[in-house]
Amino acid sequence: MDLLKQKIRAEGRVIGTEILNVDSFLNHQVDPHLMQSIGREFASLFADQGITKVITIESSGIAPAIFTGLFLDVPVIFAKKTESRNLDTETYHAAVHSFTRGTEYIIRVSKRYLSADDTILFIDDFLACGRALQGLLDIAGQAGAKVAGAGIVIEKGFQDGGSLIRNMGIRVESLAIIKEMSEEGSSITFSDDTK
Amino acid sequence: MDLLKQKIRAEGRVIGTEILNVDSFLNHQVDPHLMQSIGREFASLFADQGITKVITIESSGIAPAIFTGLFLDVPVIFAKKTESRNLDTETYHAAVHSFTRGTEYIIRVSKRYLSADDTILFIDDFLACGRALQGLLDIAGQAGAKVAGAGIVIEKGFQDGGSLIRNMGIRVESLAIIKEMSEEGSSITFSDDTK
Numbered sequence: 001m002d003l004l005k006q007k008i009r010a011e012g013r014v015i016g017t018e019i020l021n022v023d024s025f026l027n028h029q030v031d032p033h034l035m036q037s038i039g040r041e042f043a044s045l046f047a048d049q050g051i052t053k054v055i056t057i058e059s060s061g062i063a064p065a066i067f068t069g070l071f072l073d074v075p076v077i078f079a080k081k082t083e084s085r086n087l088d089t090e091t092y093h094a095a096v097h098s099f100t101r102g103t104e105y106i107i108r109v110s111k112r113y114l115s116a117d118d119t120i121l122f123i124d125d126f127l128a129c130g131r132a133l134q135g136l137l138d139i140a141g142q143a144g145a146k147v148a149g150a151g152i153v154i155e156k157g158f159q160d161g162g163s164l165i166r167n168m169g170i171r172v173e174s175l176a177i178i179k180e181m182s183e184e185g186s187s188i189t190f191s192d193d194t195k
Numbered sequence: 196m197d198l199l200k201q202k203i204r205a206e207g208r209v210i211g212t213e214i215l216n217v218d219s220f221l222n223h224q225v226d227p228h229l230m231q232s233i234g235r236e237f238a239s240l241f242a243d244q245g246i247t248k249v250i251t252i253e254s255s256g257i258a259p260a261i262f263t264g265l266f267l268d269v270p271v272i273f274a275k276k277t278e279s280r281n282l283d284t285e286t287y288h289a290a291v292h293s294f295t296r297g298t299e300y301i302i303r304v305s306k307r308y309l310s311a312d313d314t315i316l317f318i319d320d321f322l323a324c325g326r327a328l329q330g331l332l333d334i335a336g337q338a339g340a341k342v343a344g345a346g347i348v349i350e351k352g353f354q355d356g357g358s359l360i361r362n363m364g365i366r367v368e369s370l371a372i373i374k375e376m377s378e379e380g381s382s383i384t385f386s387d388d389t390k
Contacts, residue, residue: 029271030257031270059253059254059257062225062261063261066227070228073228075224076224077223080254113224
């Protein structure tokens with residue numbers, strides 16, 4: 001997706017060789033028009049797959065997911081990361097290790113909103129080691145729901161999450177796949193730069 | 196906003212006399228078409244106020260905020276609740292007491308994205324005791340930014356947050372104001388039911 005790659009090149013800040021800070025338009029400050037374009041793209045890629053629910057994890061996945069749900073005309077669920085008094089006690093849940101935060105957290109989805117009748121599209125802002133997506137797949141499995149695939153805004157192609165999830169037979173559509181990056185000059189190479 | 200009030204009556208689950216669970220369309224599962232209508236309404240209410248940024252707090256405020264930003268054609272910032280390695284160390288921050296969770300948390304906004312040149316519209320899913328909004332006002336004050344007002348999806352009119360914030364001279368537009376509610380039969384009375 002050219003618009004996204006231009007934005008990453010213009011505003012992404014590379015820290016070391018593994019961290020890409022895109023909090024000017026995706027993770028903290030959000031560009032709603034770009035999110036709308038991203039949602040339209042995911043909806044187009046997964047049209048006619050019989051999707052009944054879009055699922056993401058709070059918080060950075062919500063903006064792209066909500067537009068995907070809008071264009072697919074289905075509800076969006078954001079899995080919760082923390083135990084809240086207001087969340088149903090009857091939940092599907094899975095543990096996820098976060099490399100960014102260096103901690104493990106629990107993601108939860110209420111059993112009210114997910115069942116064996118559902119066909120799910122996962123949406124997330126980043127795919128790196130794939131742990132968050134594995135947690136969501138675990139939850140889909142608990143519900144007996146069908147998984148249509150995953151729409152990822154930015155995939156770190158130099159980490160193993162993408163191949164890990166694809167090797168499980170899951171369709172993964174990433175709008176930008178980073179082949180490598182370097183802090184010096186904030187240089188970023190996308191996997192399809194030679195195309 | 197009639198569409199919202201119909202949805203609250205149809206799907207809201209009252210717990211005791213103070214908790215309204217709307218996680219079928221706002222707080223966990225989200226109705227993207229309703230969020231779009233809500234965003235359009237907030238943008239209309241605050242049009243011509245010179246708004247440069249929409250600000251919310253992760254996570255449930257993001258969906259209504261992103262559509263508000265879309266229709267106002269401005270960026271959306273979601274204040275972060277937890278310390279993350281990827282967030283700038285240079286932040287505005289404020290402490291917020293959560294009655295829902297029974298804890299205090301810190302909200303943060305990077306100094307990169309908020310300045311004295313900004314005019315802010317706050318968006319949040321609920322207004323109850325007003326602590327989250329006070330935290331955001333604190334952050335706006337630190338940045339020297341102008342506050343155009345606050346757009347609230349559901350205000351608990353029987354709690355004091357609304358009058359507290361309005362008495363500070365802040366314009367608050369709530370799309371549904373609950374006057375009272377009761378667990379028995381999940382009955383909900385809105386403040387304008389007699390209109």
